[in-house]
Amino acid sequence: MKYEEKAAIMQKGASLVFASPEALLDDDQPWRQLLRTYRKHVCLLAFDEGHCIAQEGEPDSGIYNYNYVEELRGILTDVPTLVMTATLPAEQRSNVLKILHLNPKDTTTVAQNPDRPNVFLKFVERNKPGQEGGNVPKWLQDYVEELQQQGTKAPKAIMYCRHINTVTRIWGYMMASLGQRAWVTPGSKKPSDLIVEMYQCGMTMGCQERVVDRFTIDSNLRCIVATMPFAMGIEVPDVRYILHWGLSSNITDYWQEIGKCAVDGKPGVALLYPAPSIGHTPTSSQTFKQLVLDIQDGKVTCMRAAFLSQLWLPEMGVQPVRSDANCDGLCAGQCRCNKCVCCSLCQSSCPCRK
Numbered sequence: 001m002k003y004e005e006k007a008a009i010m011q012k013g014a015s016l017v018f019a020s021p022e023a024l025l026d027d028d029q030p031w032r033q034l035l036r037t038y039r040k041h042v043c044l045l046a047f048d049e050g051h052c053i054a055q056e057g058e059p060d061s062g063i064y065n066y067n068y069v070e071e072l073r074g075i076l077t078d079v080p081t082l083v084m085t086a087t088l089p090a091e092q093r094s095n096v097l098k099i100l101h102l103n104p105k106d107t108t109t110v111a112q113n114p115d116r117p118n119v120f121l122k123f124v125e126r127n128k129p130g131q132e133g134g135n136v137p138k139w140l141q142d143y144v145e146e147l148q149q150q151g152t153k154a155p156k157a158i159m160y161c162r163h164i165n166t167v168t169r170i171w172g173y174m175m176a177s178l179g180q181r182a183w184v185t186p187g188s189k190k191p192s193d194l195i196v197e198m199y200q201c202g203m204t205m206g207c208q209e210r211v212v213d214r215f216t217i218d219s220n221l222r223c224i225v226a227t228m229p230f231a232m233g234i235e236v237p238d239v240r241y242i243l244h245w246g247l248s249s250n251i252t253d254y255w256q257e258i259g260k261c262a263v264d265g266k267p268g269v270a271l272l273y274p275a276p277s278i279g280h281t282p283t284s285s286q287t288f289k290q291l292v293l294d295i296q297d298g299k300v301t302c303m304r305a306a307f308l309s310q311l312w313l314p315e316m317g318v319q320p321v322r323s324d325a326n327c328d329g330l331c332a333g334q335c336r337c338n339k340c341v342c343c344s345l346c347q348s349s350c351p352c353r354k
């Protein structure tokens with residue numbers, strides 16, 4: 001933030017300031033001074049995406065720079081503090097409170113069930129050696145086919161990957177498979193005309209901004225292949241698929257990411273593909289890896305229940321249990337029973353799938 005901008009905020013007495021802690025507290029000493037003078041007028045210090053202040057495990061592992069968060073709280077000690085987030089498991093919550101120097105006894109938590117009931121959770125194992133399709137998973141081939149056939153009417157998707165290499169590889173595969181159909185006007189070759197884009201930190205700021213702008217405004221862009229932070233703070237209501245190629249950093253992040261799916265309340269699908277193996281994602285949390293191992297070993301019967309129990313807070317009350325399948329076994333795969341709209345594990349236990 002420029003000094004003049006900061007000065008303008010102070011002089012004109014803005015009633016609301018949106019900023020990152022580091023923008024307020026960079027090496028600019030006068031601004032720190034101003035903040036100290038101004039603090040008696042501040043009535044609320046609010047953090048959005050509060051789960052980014054700290055991750056599970058290490059308190060200093062969040063996306064927010066915790067040094068600045070701590071300092072900001074240090075300057076605005078007496079100001080009521082609000083932290084908002086979609087998910088914050090108990091351990092992570094205590095890390096956040098630690099960084100904010102808040103005593104749990106002095107805080108109130110308002111928590112709701114973080115379930116996304118309209119999003120079907122799907123777990124897909126990778127192809128076995130020699131299986132049809134080779135290294136390209138069947139679900140990816142199916143989605144490319146949807147893009148090929150429906151073009152700008154195909155379901156919108158965000159595919160999250162762990163590494164830039166994976167992003168470029170998958171994007172390259174999709175581009176090659178789509179050929180001329182990768183552009184709104186077949187073969188136009190204009191970047192602003194692509195129906196599949198990638199988003200990763202190796203791209204210039206300009207390119208990143210173009211992709212974000214297009215995805216939020218231009219409905220012709222159907223798919224983004226991205227490294228994890230994409231879409232934080234972006235609201236695109238009709239994303240039908242969230243596809244995870246590899247595990248997110250932790251269960252909180254995973255649930256935040258699938259929160260981008262079907263915000264319009266219509267059905268959506270979140271597909272988890274722990275490729276090429278969970279050992280390939282060393283930076284993912286142990287809890288997440290263990291949960292995926294348990295799914296693979298058949299120890300988990302419902303993905304939704306398993307994920308939610310990791311995100312559940314005592315303030316949410318008793319975790320609800322989904323009722324059994326209400327299916328007569330005669331629906332020929334079009335079943336919309338309680339089991340069939342929950343997750344792939346529940347679905348496989350529905351009478352009509354047996």
Ligand SMILES: [Zn+2]
Binds near residue numbers: 305345
């Ligand atoms: Zn389930």
Ligand SMILES: [Zn+2]
Binds near residue numbers: 329330331335336352
């Ligand atoms: Zn059925």
Ligand SMILES: [Zn+2]
Binds near residue numbers: 325335338340351352
């Ligand atoms: Zn069913």
